[in-house]
Amino acid sequence: GLEKDVFNRDDIINVISRVYSKPFNKLFKSSFLKDNEIDFAENKFHDEIFFYDTILKADRISLVKDPLYVRRFNNRFIKGESYDDYTDILFAFRSIKEKLIAADCWQSCKVAVVNLYIKRIFHYFAITSDEHKEEFYNEFKKELEDLTHDDAIFSKLSAQHTLAISRILNSKDYSDYLKTSDKLISVIIPCYNAENYIRETLDSVIGQTLDFRGNIELVLVDDGSRDDTLEI
Numbered sequence: 001g002l003e004k005d006v007f008n009r010d011d012i013i014n015v016i017s018r019v020y021s022k023p024f025n026k027l028f029k030s031s032f033l034k035d036n037e038i039d040f041a042e043n044k045f046h047d048e049i050f051f052y053d054t055i056l057k058a059d060r061i062s063l064v065k066d067p068l069y070v071r072r073f074n075n076r077f078i079k080g081e082s083y084d085d086y087t088d089i090l091f092a093f094r095s096i097k098e099k100l101i102a103a104d105c106w107q108s109c110k111v112a113v114v115n116l117y118i119k120r121i122f123h124y125f126a127i128t129s130d131e132h133k134e135e136f137y138n139e140f141k142k143e144l145e146d147l148t149h150d151d152a153i154f155s156k157l158s159a160q161h162t163l164a165i166s167r168i169l170n171s172k173d174y175s176d177y178l179k180t181s182d183k184l185i186s187v188i189i190p191c192y193n194a195e196n197y198i199r200e201t202l203d204s205v206i207g208q209t210l211d212f213r214g215n216i217e218l219v220l221v222d223d224g225s226r227d228d229t230l231e232i
Contacts, residue, residue, distance in 0.1 A: 017112040021051035045092035085132035086124035134174040
């Protein structure tokens with residue numbers, strides 16, 4: 001809906017959370033990055049911090065609408081980095097919040113940005129390993145308690161997350177939180193020689209169950225697979 005060929009952050013601040021934050025579909029003037037001392041942070045989610053660093057400081061932004069670049073996704077042949085601790089998403093959110101406050105933009109976009117990151121934080125909380133989950137929980141709870149002080153944000157959190165948020169806020173500690181995490185739903189997946197797609201199937205089920213984050217169990221029933229389905 002932009003009518004300007006060249007714009008800046010003030011023109012899009014109300015929808016900034018809807019802009020795709022990854023850098024692969026963007027070009028940056030090298031002198032702009034050097035003059036503003038912008039580089040990738042030491043964080044697993046450095047792409048997003050980098051995005052807010054650039055978009056908040058750029059005086060001139062424009063869009064090229066021609067399809068000049070194609071990014072190919074093929075999960076069977078592209079192996080990305082794999083982690084078991086995603087607590088960094090919370091530190092990335094705090095960094096982005098600080099940058100928006102410093103740029104005097106926080107009030108204009110805080111509800112949308114918080115809702116976006118609450119959704120993402122729940123996703124990464126779900127796939128963080130048990131070894132790191134308590135640390136993630138403690139940091140997440142601190143962040144939620146801080147957000148409760150701003151009713152303009154807290155009263156407008158997405159309805160799909162309110163139950164999960166209240167469970168965290170009402171628990172004394174992580175062990176108390178686990179007591180309220182009884183499984184409500186079991187998803188049973190029969191498998192036979194499914195190594196080519198079982199990982200995508202599991203990710204899809206996890207990604208579509210935001211309302212039951214932490215209250216879902218996956219039961220995989222192997223029917224004599226002769227490939228690497230069981231290992232996956």
